[in-house]
Amino acid sequence: MTRPIWPLYLVLPFKYGRLVTALVIFVVAYAFFSRAPTTASGFTTPSLFFSAVLAYIIPVFSLITEHCRQALTELRPQLDISDADFEQLHDEIGGSSLKHTAFFALLGLAGGTAHLILLLQSATDGILPYLQQSPGALIGWIGTLLVWLTITTVMASLIDTAIRFARLGAETCRVDLLNTQPLIGFARVAIISSLAIIGAQALFSLMSIDSSISMKSALPGLIGMGIPLLALFAVPIWPVHKRLSATKTHALAQLNQRIEQCRDGATLGDESVAVMTQINQLLMLRREVLLAPVWPFDAGAITRLVLYIIIVPLTWAGAALIEMLLENVV
Numbered sequence: 001m002t003r004p005i006w007p008l009y010l011v012l013p014f015k016y017g018r019l020v021t022a023l024v025i026f027v028v029a030y031a032f033f034s035r036a037p038t039t040a041s042g043f044t045t046p047s048l049f050f051s052a053v054l055a056y057i058i059p060v061f062s063l064i065t066e067h068c069r070q071a072l073t074e075l076r077p078q079l080d081i082s083d084a085d086f087e088q089l090h091d092e093i094g095g096s097s098l099k100h101t102a103f104f105a106l107l108g109l110a111g112g113t114a115h116l117i118l119l120l121q122s123a124t125d126g127i128l129p130y131l132q133q134s135p136g137a138l139i140g141w142i143g144t145l146l147v148w149l150t151i152t153t154v155m156a157s158l159i160d161t162a163i164r165f166a167r168l169g170a171e172t173c174r175v176d177l178l179n180t181q182p183l184i185g186f187a188r189v190a191i192i193s194s195l196a197i198i199g200a201q202a203l204f205s206l207m208s209i210d211s212s213i214s215m216k217s218a219l220p221g222l223i224g225m226g227i228p229l230l231a232l233f234a235v236p237i238w239p240v241h242k243r244l245s246a247t248k249t250h251a252l253a254q255l256n257q258r259i260e261q262c263r264d265g266a267t268l269g270d271e272s273v274a275v276m277t278q279i280n281q282l283l284m285l286r287r288e289v290l291l292a293p294v295w296p297f298d299a300g301a302i303t304r305l306v307l308y309i310i311i312v313p314l315t316w317a318g319a320a321l322i323e324m325l326l327e328n329v330v
Helices: 017-033 047-078 083-092 098-120 127-133 135-172 181-208 215-263 273-291 299-329
Strands: none
Touching: 017 047, 017 135, 047 083, 047 135, 047 181, 098 135, 135 181, 135 215, 181 215, 181 299, 215 273
């Protein structure tokens, strides 16, 4: 049985509920994580990073789920599925079975533990002595696991949604090479889904501001999130792209064949007026087919994609400047 995954239950169900949820999560999380003192080994908990990531990823996941459902509704006229199957698919977006939810929760906890061990640079000397040092160590451990648990759960759900849209694009969606506008929903899903990971990657720059963790220590998390980011972007649109490309190739081959049939071996310019008129019409149609896009993007989708891409390097550059400034001042 599919049911909404647990982050969706945390979002308050009223107008501006996502914004209020983000503020509440940030305040509560920061009040908890900021209580952690510096450990004996000099490790400080990245309170600002933990709080910001949790306050960001949960409301944004709710927003992405809503947009994916809207995109599915926009694609409905192009889908060869029954109303019952459509309603079931609509309800399954943002949901998961209890078995899958538990599996990815354990996977997130394992990833968080592995990341913490990597930060401590020793699996034998690190984890238990670290937790025994002070309450600050335990709070840092809880924060690491909570962030990994949340991000893993959200990414698993987003990838599941991407696969569902990929199946629609490959099997049940009607495509028209000369009118790809009804297929923009696939591009919307690809772009909006990547927002969750891109925003989380941008927030990694906060780790170096209020903790002893260097920006280099965030690289494993960034790299680990980069692979799902590529999948979230490519998976929903790739089957539609392949079908549009195949349709375009087939249409051009047919048009070229019809043009040759009309000419019937005649030298260029020797055709009759009637034949030339027919050839001109076929040439105009071939020109339109050649210009037809094979990716379901419009100008707005491309603009959003470019803006999302530059978020991470800009935030990291800003964090690097702040870190340099603090080092020079302090």
